Amino acid sequence: xxxxxxxxxxxxxxxxxxxxxxxxxxxxxxxxxxxxxxxxxxxxxxxxxxxxxxxxxxxxxxxxxxxxxxxxxxxxxxxxxxxxxxxxxxxxxxxxxxxxxxxxxxxxxxxxxxxxxxxxxxxxxxxxxxxxxxxxxxxxxxxxxxxxxxxxxxxxxxxxxxxxxxxxxxxxxxxxxxxxxxxxxxxxxxxxxxxxxxxxxxxxxxxxxxxxxxxxxxxxxxxxxxxxxxxxxx
Amino acid sequence: xxxxxxxxxxxxxxxxxxxxxxxxxxxxxxxxxxxxxxxxxxxxxxxxxxxxxxxxxxxxxxxxxxxxxxxxxxxxxxxxxxxxxxxxxxxxxxxxxxxxxxxxxxxxxxxxxxxxxxxxxxxxxxxxxxxxxxxxxxxxxxxxxxxxxxxxxxxxxxxxxxxxxxxxxxxxxxxxxxxxxxxxxxxxxxxxxxxxxxxxxxxxxxxxxxxxxxxxxxxxxxx
Amino acid sequence: xxxxxxxxxxxxxxxxxxxxxxxxxxxxxxxxxxxxxxxxxxxxxxxxxxxxxxxxxxxxxxxxxxxxxxxxxxxxxxxxxxxxxxxxxxxxxxxxxxxxxxxxxxxxxxxxxxxxxxxxxxxxxxxxxxxxxxxxxxxxxxxxxxxxxxxxxxxxxxxxxxxxxxxxxxxxxxxxxxxx
Numbered sequence: 001x002x003x004x005x006x007x008x009x010x011x012x013x014x015x016x017x018x019x020x021x022x023x024x025x026x027x028x029x030x031x032x033x034x035x036x037x038x039x040x041x042x043x044x045x046x047x048x049x050x051x052x053x054x055x056x057x058x059x060x061x062x063x064x065x066x067x068x069x070x071x072x073x074x075x076x077x078x079x080x081x082x083x084x085x086x087x088x089x090x091x092x093x094x095x096x097x098x099x100x101x102x103x104x105x106x107x108x109x110x111x112x113x114x115x116x117x118x119x120x121x122x123x124x125x126x127x128x129x130x131x132x133x134x135x136x137x138x139x140x141x142x143x144x145x146x147x148x149x150x151x152x153x154x155x156x157x158x159x160x161x162x163x164x165x166x167x168x169x170x171x172x173x174x175x176x177x178x179x180x181x182x183x184x185x186x187x188x189x190x191x192x193x194x195x196x197x198x199x200x201x202x203x204x205x206x207x208x209x210x211x212x213x214x215x216x217x218x219x220x221x222x223x224x225x226x227x228x229x230x231x232x233x234x
Numbered sequence: 235x236x237x238x239x240x241x242x243x244x245x246x247x248x249x250x251x252x253x254x255x256x257x258x259x260x261x262x263x264x265x266x267x268x269x270x271x272x273x274x275x276x277x278x279x280x281x282x283x284x285x286x287x288x289x290x291x292x293x294x295x296x297x298x299x300x301x302x303x304x305x306x307x308x309x310x311x312x313x314x315x316x317x318x319x320x321x322x323x324x325x326x327x328x329x330x331x332x333x334x335x336x337x338x339x340x341x342x343x344x345x346x347x348x349x350x351x352x353x354x355x356x357x358x359x360x361x362x363x364x365x366x367x368x369x370x371x372x373x374x375x376x377x378x379x380x381x382x383x384x385x386x387x388x389x390x391x392x393x394x395x396x397x398x399x400x401x402x403x404x405x406x407x408x409x410x411x412x413x414x415x416x417x418x419x420x421x422x423x424x425x426x427x428x429x430x431x432x433x434x435x436x437x438x439x440x441x442x443x444x445x446x447x448x449x450x451x452x453x454x455x456x457x
Numbered sequence: 458x459x460x461x462x463x464x465x466x467x468x469x470x471x472x473x474x475x476x477x478x479x480x481x482x483x484x485x486x487x488x489x490x491x492x493x494x495x496x497x498x499x500x501x502x503x504x505x506x507x508x509x510x511x512x513x514x515x516x517x518x519x520x521x522x523x524x525x526x527x528x529x530x531x532x533x534x535x536x537x538x539x540x541x542x543x544x545x546x547x548x549x550x551x552x553x554x555x556x557x558x559x560x561x562x563x564x565x566x567x568x569x570x571x572x573x574x575x576x577x578x579x580x581x582x583x584x585x586x587x588x589x590x591x592x593x594x595x596x597x598x599x600x601x602x603x604x605x606x607x608x609x610x611x612x613x614x615x616x617x618x619x620x621x622x623x624x625x626x627x628x629x630x631x632x633x634x635x636x637x
Contacts, residue, residue, distance in 0.1 A: 037591050037594050038591075038593050038594055040594055041593065041594055041597050044597060044598065044601055045597075048601070067453055087604060087605070087608055090604070091600075091601050091604055091605075094597070094600060094601070095597045095601060098593045098596055098597045099593070099597070101593060102593055115407075119404045119407055122400070122404040123404055123405075125400070126397075126400045126401045126404065129393075129396075129397065129400060130387075130388070130391065130397060130401070133391045133392045133393050133397060134390065134391050134392075135390065139390075139456055142453045142454065143387045143453070143454050145453070146383075146387065146450045146453055146454055147387070147401065149446075149450065150380075150383075150405060150443075150446065150450070151405070153442070153446060154404075154405050154408075157408050157439060157442070158404075158407060158408050160408070160435075161407070161408030161411045161412065161435065162408075162411070164411075164431065164432070164435065165411045165415060202605070206605075206608065206609070206612075209609065209612050209613070209616070210612055212616065213612055213615050213616045213619065216616065216619040216620065216623060217615075217619055219623070220619060220622050220623060220626065223626055
């Protein structure tokens with residue numbers, strides 16, 4: 001495959017699968033009897049949450065590889081993935097709240113998964129803020145990689161702790177579907193799967209787009225640094 | 235053996251500095267006591283409900299105060315160039331980290347021990363038990379491991395006053411949970427077996443992040 | 458450039474999602490000849506000789522309709538404790554009837570979706586604020602897509618700016634030498 005065709009193929013695939021997923025979510029899958037129309041939020045919420053988890057894993061792997069061989073490529077992948085992860089994380093929180101309000105009766109409870117995802121989102125924010133505030137250079141990239149690794153290790157630990165804590169305090173959940181034992185039938189599962197594929201592809205195309213922007217910017221910055229021309233455009 | 239001595243020397247140096255300047259311990263104590271006092275009248279906590287709130291107030295005040303203290307501690311080291319000097323010395327980076335960790339751990343542990351009677355007096359709650367020492371010990375180890383690592387990482391950042399808490403507090407949140415839960419068990423007079431899970435969780439957390447921090451520390455300092 | 462198509466492709470997803478959303482007719486909300494909605498409480502539950510259960514539902518205006526429970530009727534009702542119980546009738550017929558009788562004794566208002574004869578689903582009505590729920594659904598999809606688009610738009614603008622820069626730099630004779 002020609003390398004320059006890769007982004008185009010990825011974006012086209014994303015578009016097609018996304019349109020197909022939206023068709024399935026709105027037209028194909030039947031409404032769940034338990035929660036009604038609002039249950040369709042889950043077809044966007046669950047894949048986005050999955051995307052956020054995938055992106056923290058990508059950040060961690062890219063960070064380890066960066067510390068291992070110091071290639072700027074891995075650092076770019078880590079930043080791009082963290083940015084996409086922050087967007088996915090905020091959307092995950094938002095869609096989760098919008099689902100919880102009609103179904104649980106509250107926007108937010110101290111439930112294990114909620115606490116974990118909020119902290120995951122904060123870690124993404126901290127990572128990106130750090131990159132913005134630290135003077136640019138090798139040092140910045142190395143420390144950012146350390147933050148990425150610690151964040152990825154911390155996430156399952158936080159989940160474990162929050163689970164342990166939740167068992168001590170049963171969550172105060174009110175509303176009709178507080179039990180949440182609805183029937184996850186075949187069509188719901190299939191729609192969720194297609195939607196997850198579509199959102200994973202969206203995640204990869206966002207990372208890819210951000211990566212190429214970053215790469216071009218690095219090239220231009222390198223040129224300016226070497227020729228010591230003051231740039232007003234950047 | 236020699237490395238143990240070096241670790242002790244680094245920690246001792248920090249402690250000597252602290253004895254002269256009283257930066258960190260006073261910051262932690264001052265800030266956390268202020269938080270306690272503010273909470274006693276803003277929340278209007280009655281004696282019978284204090285066990286519900288006090289552990290949470292105690293550990294969050296300590297965590298915030300510690301972030302403040304660490305910021306001060308490393309900012310002055312960078313200002314005076316002593317940290318660069320230490321890095322130039324022919325000592326392994328791991329040993330520098332462990333030495334710094336030991337110093338910071340002592341400050342935090344002493345501050346929590348002094349905070350315990352203050353909490354007891356202000357909130358009419360009994361924390362004078364041998365298990366309190368254990369809880370303070372395991373939580374302090376974890377807080378100072380990640381605190382030291384993050385403080386060294388963020389000391390050169392422009393907005394380090396916000397950057398350190400933003401990294402530090404989410405990362406230590408499981409440890410805070412462990413501290414709060416075990417302390418609230420303690421305040422209602424439970425036995426050790428009631429919060430054994432939390433203590434062992436905190437010990438596992440300490441070990442995990444201690445190993446990771448020692449391993450990752452040399453990437454965070456300049457070569 | 459491929460990035461010129463990128464925005465267009467993704468705008469088309471956006472438009473498609475709005476289109477699908479506007480086309481989408483929620484099966485519970487829509488009242489068609491095959492699907493009627495009755496809100497009321499149960500006044501009577503009888504099981505006849507052919508082993509079919511018939512429920513009498515009385516609406517607030519006093520109108521009573523007798524409706525048959527099918528084996529595939531969906532049931533989602535709450536117990537006194539507020540615990541929700543969901544099942545299909547054929548799976549647990551005995552328990553379903555017990556729970557419906559409990560609803561009858563407490564005079565709980567239920568939403569019954571039926572085709573005039575047999576019941577498709579029966580569930581607690583009070584919290585089923587479908588208008589409100591549709592709003593939530595709409596807000597989520599709108600905001601999510603707006604955010605993704607804003608991000609993609611921002612990135613493509615940045616890419617275009619940098620491409621312009623690169624073009625400018627490449628026209629300078631010193632470019633080849635400096636980047637090596």
